[in-house]
Amino acid sequence: MAVRQTMGWIFGGLLAAQGLAVPAQADEAAMAAAGRAVFQKCEACHALDPSKNAFGPSLHGVIGREAASLPRFQYSEALSNSGLVWTEENLRKWIADNDGLVPGTRMRHVSITDPAEQDYLIAFLRTLTP
C-alpha cells in the first residue's frame, strides 16, 4: 500500500516534469517523492535518521542552516570557513558543483544540474525537519 502510494507520487512527479497539470497540493508531495528518488545519490553518505551523522552530516533541517554548524560532525576547514547559509539558492549551487562552490570540501563531487531534479531534491529536503 505504502509502496503503491509512493509510486503514485513518483509518477505524479514525472507528469509534473513533463509539464502536465497536477493539482497544486499534490504537487508539493509529488515533488518531494520525486526528490526522495534523487536522494538515492546522497544517501550512501547522508543518513535519513536525524540522530545520525554518517560519512556526511545529517541533512535534517538543513534548509536555512549555517554551513558546517552541526556540533558532532567533523567538517573540513573549507566548509567551516565558507560563511555559507544553506539557502535554496546555495543548495542548488552546492548540488550542481559542490567543490566549485567550496573548493577543498570533503564531499565528493556531485553534479545535479537539471533544474527539475534540483527542485525535487529541495522539496524533499524541506520535508526533513529536525
Ligand code: HEC
Ligand atoms: C561520498 C559521500 C557523499 C555524497 C554521495 C554526498 N555527500 Fe553531502 N557531504 C558529504 C560530506 C563528507 C560532507 C561534509 C563536507 C565538508 O566538511 O567539507 C557533506 C556535506 C553536505 C552538506 C553541508 C551540510 C552542512 O551541515 O553544512 C550538504 C547540504 C550536502 N552534503 C548535501 C548533499 C546532497 C544533497 C547530496 C546528494 C546529491 C550529497 N550531499 C551527496 C558526503 C557526501
